[in-house]
Amino acid sequence: MPPTKHLKLLDIGCGEGKDAVFFARNGYDVTAFDISDAGVEKTKRLADKIGVHVNVFKADILDFRLDSYFDVIYSSGVLNYIKPEYRDEIFRNYKQYTNPYGVHVLNVFVNKPFIAPPPEKESNSFMWRSGELLTHYQDWFIKDSSEIVFDCNSSGIPHKHAMTKLIAQKIIKLD
Ligand SMILES: C[S@@+](CC[C@H](N)C(=O)[O-])C[C@H]1O[C@@H](n2cnc3c(N)ncnc32)[C@H](O)[C@@H]1O
Numbered sequence: 001m002p003p004t005k006h007l008k009l010l011d012i013g014c015g016e017g018k019d020a021v022f023f024a025r026n027g028y029d030v031t032a033f034d035i036s037d038a039g040v041e042k043t044k045r046l047a048d049k050i051g052v053h054v055n056v057f058k059a060d061i062l063d064f065r066l067d068s069y070f071d072v073i074y075s076s077g078v079l080n081y082i083k084p085e086y087r088d089e090i091f092r093n094y095k096q097y098t099n100p101y102g103v104h105v106l107n108v109f110v111n112k113p114f115i116a117p118p119p120e121k122e123s124n125s126f127m128w129r130s131g132e133l134l135t136h137y138q139d140w141f142i143k144d145s146s147e148i149v150f151d152c153n154s155s156g157i158p159h160k161h162a163m164t165k166l167i168a169q170k171i172i173k174l175d
Helices: 018-025 036-048 084-096
Strands: 009-013 029-034 054-058 068-074 097-111 141-152 158-170
Touching: 009 018, 018 029, 018 036, 018 054, 029 036, 036 054, 084 097
Parallel strands: 009 029, 009 068, 029 054, 068 097
Antiparallel strands: 097 158, 141 158
16 A cells, blocks of 8 residues: 555565565655675665655564654564564564554464474574464454465475464554
8 A cells, every 4th residue: 555645664574675665655654674695785876766755674573663654564474573572562562663644564373283383494583373473463453364374395395384463553542
């Protein structure tokens, strides 16, 4: 949905930048970060190739905290790198630095008893519990929330993932 006014969007864990560049092409003022040097470099190259500006930098999601405001916070396939004990504090920071009526558009990998663990073992990755993401947004308006199961062929081994998707909006109470 192209923005109808100036909107600042943050892509957390932008990878090679496909989504960040897509948002910039569509008129958002995009900031993005990733822990991977290669990802940051590829995001810059893709933005240059397409002719858009993305403010992209290297950062670790565990250390990075917001100190300026965004209208949209977007993250896909990354929030599993936040250890469970850090989630509450990090989400409070993301929510605090979201402008009134701003949205968070997120997905997280979730554990399901009927889905086998993924073949790649990552010691720094922590699956979410199904429904856990919603618990961080009890005071926001849940515009959409769903769970999907999809096929994946990473490492050349066919397997499945379960994922929760969420769109939540910060509504300011009017007196
Ligand atoms: C599954 S990819 C998703 C990338 C991108 N969001 C996309 O949808 O294409 C996971 C990304 O998380 C990044 N990542 C892993 N640990 C991270 C951390 N501690 N802080 C920031 N980014 C991290 C990886 O470098 C990788 O780019």
